[in-house]
Amino acid sequence: MKFRRRREESLDNEIRDYIERETQENIEAGMPSEEARFAALRKLGPVLNIKEDTRAVWGWAWLESLAQDLRHGWRMLAKNPGFTLVAVLSLAIGIGANCATFSFADAILLRPLAVLRPSEVVTVGIPESLEGFSSLVASYRDYVDIRDQSKSFESLVAFSESSFGFAVQRDAPSQVRFGSLVSGNLFRVMGVEIELGRGFRPEEDQVPGRDAVVVLSHNLWERDFAADRTVLGRKVLINGVEFTVIGVAPERFTGLDPILRTDLYVPIMMWPRLTGDPKVNPLEARDRRSLTIKGRLKTGVTTSQARAELATIARNLERTYPETNRNREVEVRTELESRIRRSPPDAELTAMLSALSIAVLLAACANVASLLSSRAPVRAHEIALRLAIGAGRGRLIRQLLTESLLLALAGGAAGLAIGYAGIVFFRGIQIPTDLPVNFTFELDRRALLFSLIVALTSAVLFGLAPALQTTRADLISALRSTVSGIPGRRRMWGRNLLVAGQVATSLVLLTVATFIYRGFRHELAQGPGFRTDHLLMMSFNPSLVHYSESQAQQFFRRVAERARFTPGVRSAALAFSVPMSPTQDGATIVPEGYQFPAGRDSINVLADTVDENYFSTMAIQIVQGRGFLITDTARSPRVAVVNEELSKRYWPGQNPVGKRFRQDGRNGPWVEIVGVAKTTKYLWIAEPPTEFLYLPMSQHPQQRMTLLAESFGDASGLAEPLREVVRGLDANQPIYDIRTMEELYRMRAVNVPNMVIQPVAAMGMMGVLLAIVGLYGLVAYAAGRRTREIGIRMAIGAQRQAVLRMVMRQGLVLALCGIAVGLAASFGAERVLNAIFMATGIDIVTYLLVAPVLLAVTLLAAYIPARRASRVDPVRALRYE
Amino acid sequence: MLQGTLDMLILRTLLLGPAHGHAIAHAIERRSDDVLQVEHGSLYPALHRLVKQGLIAAREGTSENNRRAKYYSLTAKGRKKLAAEATKWERLTQAISGIMRPAEEEGGS
Numbered sequence: 001m002k003f004r005r006r007r008e009e010s011l012d013n014e015i016r017d018y019i020e021r022e023t024q025e026n027i028e029a030g031m032p033s034e035e036a037r038f039a040a041l042r043k044l045g046p047v048l049n050i051k052e053d054t055r056a057v058w059g060w061a062w063l064e065s066l067a068q069d070l071r072h073g074w075r076m077l078a079k080n081p082g083f084t085l086v087a088v089l090s091l092a093i094g095i096g097a098n099c100a101t102f103s104f105a106d107a108i109l110l111r112p113l114a115v116l117r118p119s120e121v122v123t124v125g126i127p128e129s130l131e132g133f134s135s136l137v138a139s140y141r142d143y144v145d146i147r148d149q150s151k152s153f154e155s156l157v158a159f160s161e162s163s164f165g166f167a168v169q170r171d172a173p174s175q176v177r178f179g180s181l182v183s184g185n186l187f188r189v190m191g192v193e194i195e196l197g198r199g200f201r202p203e204e205d206q207v208p209g210r211d212a213v214v215v216l217s218h219n220l221w222e223r224d225f226a227a228d229r230t231v232l233g234r235k236v237l238i239n240g241v242e243f244t245v246i247g248v249a250p251e252r253f254t255g256l257d258p259i260l261r262t263d264l265y266v267p268i269m270m271w272p273r274l275t276g277d278p279k280v281n282p283l284e285a286r287d288r289r290s291l292t293i294k295g296r297l298k299t300g301v302t303t304s305q306a307r308a309e310l311a312t313i314a315r316n317l318e319r320t321y322p323e324t325n326r327n328r329e330v331e332v333r334t335e336l337e338s339r340i341r342r343s344p345p346d347a348e349l350t351a352m353l354s355a356l357s358i359a360v361l362l363a364a365c366a367n368v369a370s371l372l373s374s375r376a377p378v379r380a381h382e383i384a385l386r387l388a389i390g391a392g393r394g395r396l397i398r399q400l401l402t403e404s405l406l407l408a409l410a411g412g413a414a415g416l417a418i419g420y421a422g423i424v425f426f427r428g429i430q431i432p433t434d435l436p437v438n439f440t441f442e443l444d445r446r447a448l449l450f451s452l453i454v455a456l457t458s459a460v461l462f463g464l465a466p467a468l469q470t471t472r473a474d475l476i477s478a479l480r481s482t483v484s485g486i487p488g489r490r491r492m493w494g495r496n497l498l499v500a501g502q503v504a505t506s507l508v509l510l511t512v513a514t515f516i517y518r519g520f521r522h523e524l525a526q527g528p529g530f531r532t533d534h535l536l537m538m539s540f541n542p543s544l545v546h547y548s549e550s551q552a553q554q555f556f557r558r559v560a561e562r563a564r565f566t567p568g569v570r571s572a573a574l575a576f577s578v579p580m581s582p583t584q585d586g587a588t589i590v591p592e593g594y595q596f597p598a599g600r601d602s603i604n605v606l607a608d609t610v611d612e613n614y615f616s617t618m619a620i621q622i623v624q625g626r627g628f629l630i631t632d633t634a635r636s637p638r639v640a641v642v643n644e645e646l647s648k649r650y651w652p653g654q655n656p657v658g659k660r661f662r663q664d665g666r667n668g669p670w671v672e673i674v675g676v677a678k679t680t681k682y683l684w685i686a687e688p689p690t691e692f693l694y695l696p697m698s699q700h701p702q703q704r705m706t707l708l709a710e711s712f713g714d715a716s717g718l719a720e721p722l723r724e725v726v727r728g729l730d731a732n733q734p735i736y737d738i739r740t741m742e743e744l745y746r747m748r749a750v751n752v753p754n755m756v757i758q759p760v761a762a763m764g765m766m767g768v769l770l771a772i773v774g775l776y777g778l779v780a781y782a783a784g785r786r787t788r789e790i791g792i793r794m795a796i797g798a799q800r801q802a803v804l805r806m807v808m809r810q811g812l813v814l815a816l817c818g819i820a821v822g823l824a825a826s827f828g829a830e831r832v833l834n835a836i837f838m839a840t841g842i843d844i845v846t847y848l849l850v851a852p853v854l855l856a857v858t859l860l861a862a863y864i865p866a867r868r869a870s871r872v873d874p875v876r877a878l879r880y881e
Numbered sequence: 882m883l884q885g886t887l888d889m890l891i892l893r894t895l896l897l898g899p900a901h902g903h904a905i906a907h908a909i910e911r912r913s914d915d916v917l918q919v920e921h922g923s924l925y926p927a928l929h930r931l932v933k934q935g936l937i938a939a940r941e942g943t944s945e946n947n948r949r950a951k952y953y954s955l956t957a958k959g960r961k962k963l964a965a966e967a968t969k970w971e972r973l974t975q976a977i978s979g980i981m982r983p984a985e986e987e988g989g990s
Contacts, residue, residue, distance in 0.1 A: 010951065011925070011929075013949075013951070014901075014902055014925065014950075014951050015922075015925070017901065017902065017903065017948070017950050017951070018902050018903045018906070018921065021903040022903060022921075043920070043921050044920065044921050044922045045920030045921065045922035045923060046920075046922065047922065049922070050922035050923070050925050050926065053923070053925075053926035054925050054926045054929045056926070057926055057929040057930045057933060058929065058933075
């Protein structure tokens with residue numbers, strides 16, 4: 001860069017020189033001085049063009065020297081394979097970690113919607129939050145009012161996503177498919193070109209219930225129709241209503257939800273005919289807020305202008321419809337903002353991973369910089385020689401940076417392999433649901449570009465300082481000896497701290513991974529407290545096919561009844577949610593006589609709705625009182641079963657059987673506790689004992705239930721006979737989430753811990769690797785600086801062993817400091833983890849396992865350069881004296 | 882002006898000895914009897930190109946009245962190139978004048 005500036009100056013001087021000479025000649029020829037100068041400028045021509053043309057000539061020269069630098073850099077790296085390997089490996093770790101993290105963040109948060117100009121799309125609606133999760137929602141009437149009253153937006157679309165029962169033809173079995181009720185303008189506004197057939201016509205967005213037309217997703221078209229192009233005009237059943245297929249959406253468009261993939265699109269006007277509840281018209285009910293509104297701002301309209309306008313609209317709505325819109329704001333959020341607010345834990349997890357991977361990258365860069373510096377004495381000679389024979393410093397810096405660039409690119413390439421391993425790992429995350437969850441972790445163009453940027457940035461980060469330092473060498477002293485003074489104490493301090501920090505951090509990560517591993521092993525050995533073998537489950541939501549509440553309850557009963565008499569079935573039960581499945585229910589209760597702390601008047605507990613066979617089928621022991629009975633009916637007194645934990649918390653030291661609580665808050669009905677169940681695991685394997693409430697299905701009807709069938713033999717063998725049972729009751733009834741308990745348990749209890757342990761352990765291993773490289777670089781650097789001193793010591797009779805000890809002492813001290821700090825931090829981490837797992841006491845084994853291993857490898861890292869230093873030939877070391 | 886002509890003129894000028902930009906411009910102008918009128922500025926890209934090609938060399942020096950200036954001189958490679966170009970040019974001009982002379986006679990008659 002400096003080189004270029006100098007050349008620029010030189011050209012300026014040249015041109016100025018010309019003008020001065022020409023002016024002088026003109027004056028001598030008799031021109032007045034002012035005119036003489038103008039004549040000179042005229043003769044020269046346009047200065048800017050001249051400069052531009054000249055620079056164009058340089059441009060190629062610059063490229064040529066780059067090629068030269070690349071060749072030279074390649075030679076230098078090939079000459080030091082050990083150094084190159086270590087540096088590339090460190091960078092690969094740093095870049096790979098960032099690559100994987102980016103792919104994770106992209107899948108969870110960043111990837112733009114597959115629509116036209118996605119960055120312009122904003123979400124509009126009424127904020128609705130639940131324990132920190134906030135989304136913008138609207139009812140259909142809200143949407144119409146906001147759409148018609150606002151002027152800030154080009155256009156607004158609305159959609160509502162849910163599961164539908166879908167059959168490819170009238171007599172075909174119903175499948176659960178995820179679909180979207182959309183406003184007619186959705187495809188047009190989002191710039192989605194329909195692949196086959198057509199999108200919705202404006203008139204199909206006008207009359208409620210008239211236009212039963214459907215656009216299929218590319219995915220559904222391929223899966224259910226084998227990509228048959230004659231699908232247009234076919235009649236399909238959605239929630240039992242006949243629809244005509246009019247189009248297929250393009251493959252890249254998977255809906256407007258960043259996570260869930262939409263399988264079919266129907267006009268929002270068909271909503272009333274598709275809903276399970278005939279009592280409410282969703283197009284009219286202002287408080288049925290399940291729509292999402294998205295749109296684009298008009299050009300020139302800022303977000304704050306739109307926000308102000310929406311505030312006015314919100315007040316209008318509040319005035320006109322106080323009973324449904326009181327205190328309801330209307331907000332606008334960008335796509336990223338809306339994704340973050342919708343699920344803050346995802347954003348937090350992403351931020352945590354990003355911070356961790358940036359730290360890893362910085363540590364890697366610092367290590368490589370340290371390695372490069374450690375080679376400075378070696379290179380100083382070469383560099384000084386080249387400076388002496390007239391090479392420009394700028395050119396030399398450029399050359400050293402080119403070497404760094406080569407290292408970074410090689411590191412980036414290797415990092416992609418590590419990043420890809422991370423991506424494959426993320427892909428292994430399983431979510432036990434039939435919903436089309438669309439987390440696509442990919443090493444796509446975006447991730448590649450990001451990794452390249454990271455690699456280039458890291459080249460500057462680790463390459464610049466050593467390059468500047470190396471070329472600043474004092475010519476005379478550098479040529480005379482390889483020792484150019486002792487570096488500043490503070491510089492060494494920084495490096496020492498960095499290396500010790502790396503040792504400490506990797507120790508913590510490794511011990512934490514080991515703690516978690518041992519903790520989970522302990523929990524898994526204890527078991528979840530319910531049956532995990534010989535169980536098959538399948539779920540039903542008869543409201544999808546228009547069952548009324550009583551029809552649905554009857555259906556559930558009959559399915560369980562018939563299942564019980566199916567060959568191979570030992571017992572069968574019904575439950576709203578299965579332990580450890582992603583859907584869990586809660587209840588608000590007020591225990592009688594309980595003194596609430598100020599500001600609270602009820603408690604929320606996890607709850608499940610089960611039938612009378614649940615406890616025996618799931619092998620959950622009733623320790624006091626009774627489970628549910630067939631005699632607990634909708635007309636008998638309300639009853640409930642609590643678990644030991646809930647009983648211990650609110651009725652300590654008492655027998656809770658016979659005690660009462662109010663359900664659904666202070667004015668809810670009284671419910672009597674009839675039994676106490678043993679505490680089991682409810683959400684995941686490592687949870688602390690959790691309070692839990694069971695309600696009988698007869699007194700607590702749910703739209704959706706899961707059948708649990710206990711088998712004599714292989715549980716998965718029950719799937720077909722039980723499907724037959726359901727088909728016998730209602731051929732159109734969609735069945736979803738068919739899986740064995742073993743499978744669910746493996747996903748949620750066995751694999752999830754691995755999802756935690758493996759990244760932490762991997763980070764720990766990477767940390768150890770980086771710490772080794774860091775320590776090695778540091779000791780090598782220090783030893784290099786002391787070559788002359790070592791030479792003198794050996795010349796006057798120091799033993800090789802003594803030198804070895806002297807050089808290694810520094811590494812040993814750093815490693816011990818790091819391990820000491822790491823151990824202290826691990827004790828802290830263990831206390832936190834002990835609160836999560838019920839593991840007791842200090843886990844000595846872990847420390848005995850991790851700390852010595854770490855000490856051994858770090859000492860090895862210090863030993864290699866120390867050994868080299870102790871082999872220094874005194875004559876060579878002192879040659880320049 | 883013909884492509885490459887300016888380059889050749891510069892090389893030809895420097896055959897007489899090192900010179901700075903201003904001198905080269907005037908020498909070319911004088912030697913061609915003011916026929917080749919060019920903007921002197923276009924000289925500089927050409928000079929830098931020739932330096933890059935290794936046909937001429939640039940050196941910072943002190944001029945007659947003790948002023949710092951950039952001097953250009955012919956390299957061995959430049960000398961060879963000039964000789965080759967001169968022969969080529971000779972042949973070209975001969976060919977052109979061979980074609981043009983009868984045309985002038987026709988025009989004159």
